[in-house]
Amino acid sequence: MEREDLLRKLNWFYSLEVSQTELYLAQSKKFKGSYESIVFERTALVEQQHVERLTAVIRELGGEPHIIGDVISPLFGGLLGRTLAFTGLKKTLQGNIKIENKAMADYVALHKEVGAEFGPELQAVLQHNLVDEDVHTAWFARRLEDYELLGIED
Template sequence: MDKERLLFKLNWFYSFELNQVDLYTSQSSSTKDDYISLAFERIAYIEQQHVDNIADNIKELGGKPTMLGDMIAPIVGKTVGKILGLSGIENLLKINILLEQKAMQDYKDLIHAIRGRCDDKVVKILQSNLIDEDLHAAWFHNQLLELKE
């Protein structure tokens, strides 16, 4: 994968993760359950770490994090978070699982495409983000199971 394509992909993740920060922040403030609200807050914090790490990678590769992501992703994240909050906690968790699964698949695809052809530091950061996304999806799934009990 050439440098321009890698920067494009990293900027996609940058925008996606920015969206996730605002999505989970919005869900945290609109959820009445204190434990779930705190969990969304923590997940938003972790997603912000992803944003920061990806931005650093983009800069180290000589690129700039997309301004479009900076402007649009937060608006979309907040709006979708509020709308999903109205649909009930069960639907909210199901949608969050789908979003996390999408992120996981995209991370896996990029890791596969660049492993051995790119700086190991970039691969390790992507793998770390993938692990976090997997943990988020598992937590959401466990909450769904608890709600059904």
């Protein structure tokens, strides 16, 4: 894989992670006072760590995070977070699962494509971010299952 192609793909992840940070912060505010609010806030912190890790990797490769990730992604993430939250908690969890599944699929694809070509540090960042996305998905799915089993409506 060429360095420029890798930088383009890493910037995609950078933009995605910036959006996810804002998405979960918006959801945390919408469901303020609930257990889910705390989970969304903590999830946003993990997503922010992804942003920071990807920023470091992009810069180590001689690039800079794209401005679209700095300007458009936060706006999009916040808007999507508020929109999903408006539909109720169950739909919010369902939407979050879809977003996290997309992120996981993209991380798996890039991890396979990059291989060991750019060193173990990049592999570790991709794997760690993938694990975090998987944990988020599992929590959202479990919470959704709890609501469905208990017959809780929004």
